[in-house]
Each structure stands twice: as structure tokens, then as C-alpha cells.
Amino acid sequence: MNTLRIGLISVSDRASNGIYQDLGLPALEEWLTQALDTPFELEKRLVPDEQSMIEETICELVDERFCHLVLTTGGTGPARRDVTPDATLAVADREMPGFGEQMRQISLNFVPTAILSRQVGVIRKQSLILNLPGQPKAIKETLEGLKDEQGNTRVHGIFASVPYCIQLLDGPYIETHSSVVAAFRPKSARRDTNN
Numbered sequence: 001m002n003t004l005r006i007g008l009i010s011v012s013d014r015a016s017n018g019i020y021q022d023l024g025l026p027a028l029e030e031w032l033t034q035a036l037d038t039p040f041e042l043e044k045r046l047v048p049d050e051q052s053m054i055e056e057t058i059c060e061l062v063d064e065r066f067c068h069l070v071l072t073t074g075g076t077g078p079a080r081r082d083v084t085p086d087a088t089l090a091v092a093d094r095e096m097p098g099f100g101e102q103m104r105q106i107s108l109n110f111v112p113t114a115i116l117s118r119q120v121g122v123i124r125k126q127s128l129i130l131n132l133p134g135q136p137k138a139i140k141e142t143l144e145g146l147k148d149e150q151g152n153t154r155v156h157g158i159f160a161s162v163p164y165c166i167q168l169l170d171g172p173y174i175e176t177h178s179s180v181v182a183a184f185r186p187k188s189a190r191r192d193t194n195n
């Protein structure tokens with residue numbers, strides 16, 4: 001009954017106005033499909049960089065669609081119209097500062113401009129909400145981390161911590177494909193699985 005529900009929000013003026021094709025939602029969906037062993041349902045939204053619209057969309061996905069996880073992409077930088085973190089904080093019950101800190105740290109392994117992202121992680125009701133940068137490649141980089149040529153993890157992505165966080169919020173028990181990203185939980189929180 002407690003199916004994992006994930007909200008995806010692509011925040012982009014140009015994609016939402018049809019100036020270019022949105023690559024954010026497909027990149028998010030593709031990564032989740034590869035990473036998750038647990039079945040999930042998606043709610044997908046494409047919105048412009050308007051704070052009120054981003055806030056409304058997050059609230060709709062959390063309060064009416066009962067998403068356990070909401071991932072945004074885009075609008076986290078310093079430009080005037082980059083307001084995704086501001087919208088996310090405005091509707092948050094609690095901030096989870098470790099996610100923002102860790103995402104920037106991970107991204108520094110890929111781009112020196114990682115520091116320009118103001119991305120945050122927050123909790124609203126039952127839902128964990130995470131901001132990812134707008135470059136479609138940043139989605140995989142941030143969620144999965146860095147691997148060496150043999151596929152061994154060099155830097156853990158933040159998704160390693162997401163299943164346990166959602167478990168602590170009384171959400172479903174999420175299992176991942178460890179070849180993509182291994183979910184970390186304390187032993188006492190693990191179910192009888194191969195983790």
C-alpha cells in the first residue's frame with residue numbers, strides 16, 4: 001500500500017517556454033530507474049523560475065500527491081532568477097543542512113564552480129526535498145557520486161543517505177542497486193536483505 005512516490009520538478013525558464021527541450025525530467029527519471037530496486041511512482045512537473053510557482057508545486061507534490069521524496073533540478077545558482085532554494089526554504093518545516101553541504105562537496109570533484117550552487121535539502125511533512133543543479137549531468141554526479149574506471153566508489157553520492165532518511169520519516173523501505181549507489185543504514189535499521 002505504501003508505494004514509494006517521488007516528485008520531480010524541473011525549474012527552467014527556457015525549457016518551460018519551449019525555447020529548448022527539457023532534459024531535466026528525463027535525466028532524473030532515467031537515473032532513478034537505474035538506481036532503484038524498489039518500485040516507485042513519479043509525479044513530474046516543469047515550471048519557470050518563479051518563486052511562487054515553485055513553492056506551489058512543491059506543496060502540491062508533498063501535501064496532495066503525498067510524495068516521500070521531491071527532487072528539483074535547476075535554478076540554484078546566484079543569478080537573479082535562480083530562486084529554487086529560496087522557494088524550497090520558504091515551504092520547509094526543517095532544513096537538513098548536510099545535504100547542501102555534501103552536494104557541493106561532491107560536485108567539487110566534477111566542476112570548480114560547484115560552490116556557486118545554493119542548493120538545499122529540507123523536510124516538509126513526510127517528504128525529503130532536495131535541490132539539484134540545472135545541468136542535466138549534475139543530476140547523476142550529485143546523486144551517484146564519483147566512481148573509478150573499475151566502477152568502485154571514489155566519492156559517495158548523496159543518494160546513499162536518502163533511503164534511511166525516508167525510513168526515519170516513516171516512508172517506505174527503499175532498496176537500491178548497489179552497482180549504481182549503495183544505500184547506507186545502521187545495522188539496527190536494516191531489514192533481512194542482501195545489503
Ligand SMILES: Nc1ncnc2c1ncn2[C@@H]1O[C@H](COP(=O)(O)OP(=O)(O)OP(=O)(O)O)[C@@H](O)[C@H]1O
Nearest residue numbers: 010012013014015021022023024074075077134135
Ligand atoms: N531543464 C533543462 N533542460 C536542458 N538543459 C538545461 C535545463 N536546465 C538547465 N539546463 C542547462 O544548464 C544550464 C544551467 O542551468 P540553470 O538552472 O542555471 O539555467 P538558466 O541558465 O537559469 O536557464 P533556464 O532557467 O532558462 O534553463 C543552462 O544554461 C542550460 O544549458
Ligand SMILES: Nc1nc2c(c(=O)[nH]1)N[C@H]1C(S)=C(S)[C@@H](COP(=O)(O)O)O[C@H]1N2
Nearest residue numbers: 074075076077107113114117133134138141
Ligand atoms: N555536479 C555538478 N554540480 C554543479 C554543476 C555541475 O555541472 N555539476 N554546475 C555548477 C554551476 S556552473 C552552477 S552556476 C551552479 C548552479 O547551477 P543551476 O543554477 O543550474 O542550479 O551549480 C554548480 N554545481
